[in-house]
Amino acid sequence: MAPPRRHCLLLISALGVFALNCFTKGQENSTLIFTKENTIRNCSCSADIRDCDYSLANLMCSCKTVLPLAVGRTSYNGHLTIWFTDTSALGRLLNFTLVQDLKLSLCSANTLPTEYLAICGLQRLRINTEAKHPFPEQSLLIHSAGDSDSREKPMWLHKGWQPCMYISFLDMALFNRDSSLKSYSIENVTSIANNFPDFSYFKTFPMPSHKSYVVTFIY
Template identity: 60%
Template structure:
């Protein structure tokens, strides 16, 4: 076999580096899920770049979007970052109640203040909110817990396989989008029964179907 010339070696090196750069760029293009509601229509999008909040036209142009029917919504879990644009609490509840979401951004695309209603989300680690309502705090971020602090508990992928693990439940007060105060939270650990500890929650009986022995319940307001 003839030895590889310097020129051939140079071309092979350039080709190898090009493949590495392309692979690195592809890995950096992390898609995230965007769901937005508008005039009773729900659009589910996969986006490779951040879209300006509530810019529906840009989302339809830059993301891979499809229209879904309300009864076809899959509430199981979102493994990727999830952004939701919404205009009312009824549609927001339909999308998020009792859904597993780790990193969530919620944007209120309207100027009407929201009433006090509650949403329950499983496994929420980070929450970002943005609101067009004329409050003092339009954009805020809240970290509920970090993976590094709770490695032994971060096993929510097996939520339906192991009911004896710790379960993180976040309860959001929808009036927080009015922006009248800083985003706050408090957590209650070692909750053995949601119905007994928080009987005033309108849907607390929904938690009684599980046999889990220990919840961590975080109220966000």
């Protein structure tokens, strides 16, 4: 005799919940940070969110508000996406932060100044300037994980700050142009402060000398 219809529906519902849980556990959440109206929202998302759709991010992701003064040096091993409208908060979020896979989406038509961000350990960069230029998303592979020396141990000079051997300088003025992403690297740099004296933030974040750095400029 066939089981009652109500029992079949319960069985189907249970199987659906089980399948959804298995699928969700298999997904690695990505980090989304967006700045809007002097607030910073840090979100954990299980699915990609359309760029600059703040309402959808608040609905679909687990988000919390972070005070600007509470932003400290940290590291991101997975995907990090940042939506921004100007460069004021980006320096606090990214300067000398360890990020391997980064996407930056400009969510306004503002003209950005020629400022440089210093990012540690960057392997891949993606940018989206759709709010300013009708240009497709661009991607740039800086170096692969196999290029880094796994034996290199991070050194902590200041609380909450971790230096690295691969440093990328990102020219924020590139968001004003509709040209392709470009980069070049300099290897075996032993003293970043001496070789690049115009970057004043090395006074705030001193880098140890006599290390073999790989410096990449992205423009």
